Structure formats: C-alpha cells, structure tokens
Amino acid sequence: MSQVTAIIGLGNPGPDYEATRHNAGFWLVDALARRAHTELRPEKKFLGLYAKARLGDRDVHLLNPTTFMNRSGGAVAALCQFFKLAPTELLVVHDELDLPPGQARYKTGGGHGGHNGLRDIISALGNQNGFHRLRIGIGHPGEARQVSHYVLNRPGKAEQEAIDQALAESEATLPLALAGDWAKAMNRLHSVK
Secondary structure (H helix, E strand, C coil): CCCCCEEEECCCCCCCCCCCHHHHHHHHHHHHHHHCCCCCEEEHHHCEEEEEEEECCEEEEEEEECCCHHHHHHHHHHHHHHHCCCHHHEEEEEEECCCCCCCEEEEECCCCCCCHHHHHHHHHHCCCCCCEEEEEECCCCCCHHHHHHHHCCCCCHHHHHHHHHHHHHHHHHHHHHHCCCHHHHHHHHHCCC
C-alpha cells in the first residue's frame, strides 16, 4: 500500500455548519493543523483551506474544501492534479452514520455508502477504490428521512465528547497510517470501543 501524503477533511463551510455532525472530517484536519503549529489558509486553486504540515517525520498536505459537501470532488481533484498525487496517497476523513459516536474506522476503497462528499470525490477521481478513508462515527437518527436534518445539526454534549474521543484516538493512530502500517493503525483504532 502506498503512503498517505494528503489528508482531506469533509464538511460544509461557514459558521452555520461549523459545529454540525457533518463537519467531523473538518474537525480532525483542524486538530492536525493545530498539532503541527500551522494554520489552514484559503487557497483558491484547491477550492479550500490548505496547509502543508509536518506530522511525525513526514510532510503532509492538509485540505478542508470550502465548497459544500456535495461538491468536494473538485477540491480533491485540484489538489491531486497540482501535486501529482495518486488516489492511493489520499486519506479522506468524513462523518459516518453507520458507526456510533465514539468509534472510528479506517477503510480503503469501496462505494460512497450514500455519503454525498464521497460520491462527488469518487466521481471526480474516477477511481473509487483507490483512496483511503477515516470514518468518524456520528450515529444514525433511526430513519432515512431524518438523515439530512440529523447530520446538519449539532451533537448533544455526551455525543460530542464521544466524537472528540474518537478524533483523539484517530489522531494517535495516524503516524502508523502515514507510515503505511495500515494493519497496526486499524488494529489499534478498531479495538477502541
């Protein structure tokens, strides 16, 4: 497996969405930028907020697209074209309805599972099985018709604490993932209950 050189968070731009469940991907990339003592800055050519950061012993591109979630593919494609990145060098961080708050999972390839951000990236890259994902559990409202209202609202206090814990665990396993040691990264992250 090739090594990750870019970490892309998914979410919606603007203060109205900042604290909503759908922005869990942004939260992790924001935390990585803070840890690297760098700032995500607007970068027109990548349609998002971008920084180059030193994580552990490697340099990584960080990107939070500032397009809406369902248009994330343009930002990802622009980053890939500019730095000549293969899809296998990407780690896309996104909220995941099928995992409860407090859980996170790595995954490589697969379909979009109804996630509009992933759907647009797969369409833009034309290679759905290439990129890695970090799925941050936000839980499910119970009924399909409630999903869009649910993801665009803030989690409750206990739920937010569980999500924050999963983000911290994810961050702790990233050095393994970045080094290409997916088995170890998965083993550690997936054993957290």
